[in-house]
Amino acid sequence: MSILEMKVPSPGESISEVEIATWLVADGDYVEKDQAIAEVDSDKATLELPAEQAGIITLKAAEGDVVKVGQVVCLIDTSAARPAGSAAPAEAAPKAEEKAPAAAEKTAEATPVAEKASTPAPNPGPVNDSYAKGTPSPAAAKIMAENGVSGTKINGSGKDGRITKQDVIEAMAAGIPADATQGWGGTRDQNREKMSMLRRKIAERLVSVKNETAMLTTFNEVDMKPIMDLRAKYKDQFSKFHEVNLGFMSFFTKAVTEALNLFPSVNAQIDGNEMIFHNYADIGIAVSSPKGLMVPVVRNAEQMSLAEIEREIKRLAIKARDGKITPEDMTGGTFTITNGGVFGSMMSTPIINPPQSAILGMHNIIERPVAIDGKVEIRPMMYLALSYDHRIIDGKESVGFLVKVKEMIENPERIIFGGKDPYAVLLGL
Secondary structure: OOEEEEEOOOOOOOOOEEEEEEEOOOOOOEEOOOOEEEEEEOOOOEEEEEOOOOEEEEEOOOOOOEEEOOOEEEEEEOOOOOOOOOOOOOOOOOOHHHOOHHHHHHHHHHOOHHHHHHOOOOOOOOOOHHHHOOOEOHHHHHHHHHHOOOHHHOOOOOHHHOEOHHHHHHHHHOOOOOOHHHOOOOOOOOOOOOOOHHHHHHHHHHHHHHHHOOEEEEEEEEEOHHHHHHHHHHHHHHHHHHOOOOOHHHHHHHHHHHHHHHOHHHHOEEEOOEEEOOOOOOEEEOEEEOOEEEOOEEOOHHHOOHHHHHHHHHHHHHHHHOOOOOHHHHOOOOEEEEEHHHHOOOOOOOOOOOOOOEEEEEOOEEEEEEEEOOEEEEEEEEEEEEEEEOOOOOHHHHHHHHHHHHHHHHOOHHHHOOOOOHHHHHOOO
16 A cells, blocks of 8 residues: 655745635545645635545545645545546546637636546445536535525536536626525524635734724726727727727726826835835736635736736636636735726725735716716716825825826826827927
8 A cells, every 4th residue: 555645735935824625525535646636725815735646535634624834634545446437537638728728718617627526436335316416516515605506506517417616606707696595584593604714814914904004095086988988999809809808907007007107105115114116016906706805916017008908817817716816926016906896886995905005996887967068968987096005105196196097097098108198299298
């Protein structure tokens, strides 16, 4: 018998422990090499733990256990024979990255690695057809329970119709409604759930921001009609040429980078008795994921085109949605943008993402009557909110920054000319 001890790898610098969020396999299952066997939560991200070798697995930690980096969490008997009826992995299968992008994405969605957990264990009992068809995997069941989603509304793509984690994520992204039967039941029952390590870290950071910074929020409103007209005119051509959709976030990201160049303190941070000014703009974009709100970073956004920003945001959002975001993807930002408007928020005061000194909050677009050249017109308006640390950013700079963002959104051509009046540039003024 040859036993392999699987230890918790280090998910990143300064991380000394993780929490076993979900086992994707059961004790005694036969696992394949590189199969995802567990999801682990650190204080920065959720990561998958792949099997180092094929064999029979014995679990040494339970879900919810906090384990040290380097601690043994399971054993794999590599000398165990593959159980009868379990097909060996294809040796000559082409790699996903060698396929066409669309085909690779479809394959990845249709056959997630976690589904190998349904491989029968040695000496399986009688086959139960009802267990496979419409039954969620452990990871899928957890997400469904957290979001009140019924399995009857999801078509399983796993073996024998089993519901995979990816099936649930895609169904939720498509707007599947919550299960009405899981609403108010007229009882006095309570449910108690342990906060994940990621959620606990978020809570600590938010409280520290309120206690350790002089946070203040300033507001403005922006007329979205110029941007909306521009998108309506060019979005099809843009999508066809660049193979990515044209959204509002790329315009706001470019407007922010130009405004940061004019107001560098908004892009700075405090380190003890010193202020650190950044000669680049690494913009954190808050995105929603099954694990909660995450803020991956678009590096050197000031050097990117609109298409490059859209591609990078899409790439990071997919990683966050699929639970593959890494700590490196979310560290080092100099400024953050969050869009509560996608959830219907009209106005809010976003909390600074430390150690940054400011965050821009976008909100929903509502048609309102406004005065245009002495006449009342109906325009699509959005409220903007800039929360900032008053210790490093003065009121004049915060207001000036937000006004500059407003000017560039209402005059998109200024984004091309670095926030300057294009006619002044043309005339050399």
